[in-house]
Amino acid sequence: MKSNSAIYKVFIATSLDGYIADINGCIGFLDIFPAPEGDDMGYNDFIDRVDAILMGRKSFETVLSFGIPWPYTKHVFVWSNTISDIPEELNSKVTFVKGNINEVIDHVHQLSFYNLYIDGGKTIQSFIQENLIDEMTITTVPVLLGEGISLFANSNGLKKFKCVANKIYPNGMVQNRFIRI
């Protein structure tokens, strides 16, 4: 269960029609607008404000598939009910957690992580369905894909937020930050 002191945040990019990936699960549309030079669009500031990252198996495998050095400076929890083998070099950086959402949250909290970056489509959707997301920073890549994997699929009833910050980038992208009310 969510502790009173826990905060769950999303930081994600979507297309203008709300997709986080195309119909094949690919995120190539993110590169249509090259990132503004020398500007991480608030990512490092955001990471500084969380204690750990909770992501799903698919996101974890996607990051591994990039073949880049491990990119996260905060501890990563991977929510998976099917895999549990951590690559040896990530032993101190990654923890697998399993079970339902409350079991996963309890596990993470027991290890004293409360301020979490919630990442990955299914993981975010699970948290939204339970109305557990406190803050969402959504960077809109202003393209219509026409089809794909929706960030807000099956969000399960009315949830209210409030826009508290926004910024247009020189490349035409726009970032809006919402907090739950």
Added chain:
Amino acid sequence: MKSNSAIYKVFIATSLDGYIADINGCIGFLDIFPAPEGDDMGYNDFIDRVDAILMGRKSFETVLSFGIPWPYTKHVFVWSNTISDIPEELNSKVTFVKGNINEVIDHVHQLSFYNLYIDGGKTIQSFIQENLIDEMTITTVPVLLGEGISLFANSNGLKKFKCVANKIYPNGMVQNRFIRI
């Protein structure tokens, strides 16, 4: 066919999950956040910048159902292949147009209207599918409905825009303006 001097614009509110109406076609979610007092959120400025309005039958019937004085200061074209009876008091204010999208556009242009406010879900979608929308002002009501009628359903392939303006309102809503690139 679109004339080179024609401009087609959208000015619409959606939920955070991209719906323009709930699953029953109702727009009650627009009232969750009362409009900021004394601020029309750019509507009149927008209307000043168009020559006429083109909307679908459903939007027209919805406006009539409000039982309020006719609210439009610009000529309204109603795209319908099924109805053509104009209420007498609207004879000089409304024109019915029918046919496919090119026939509708030709009809409107022949009457010397080129700078159009495109309104109504299906009408907007038809224009987006043909990549004919030049500008979209999207006011986000920051609620998740979970299901409904999507603004961008079936947008039919990649379309690129660029965010050129945005504004947060005191009530927590946010408005982003996109132009086609």
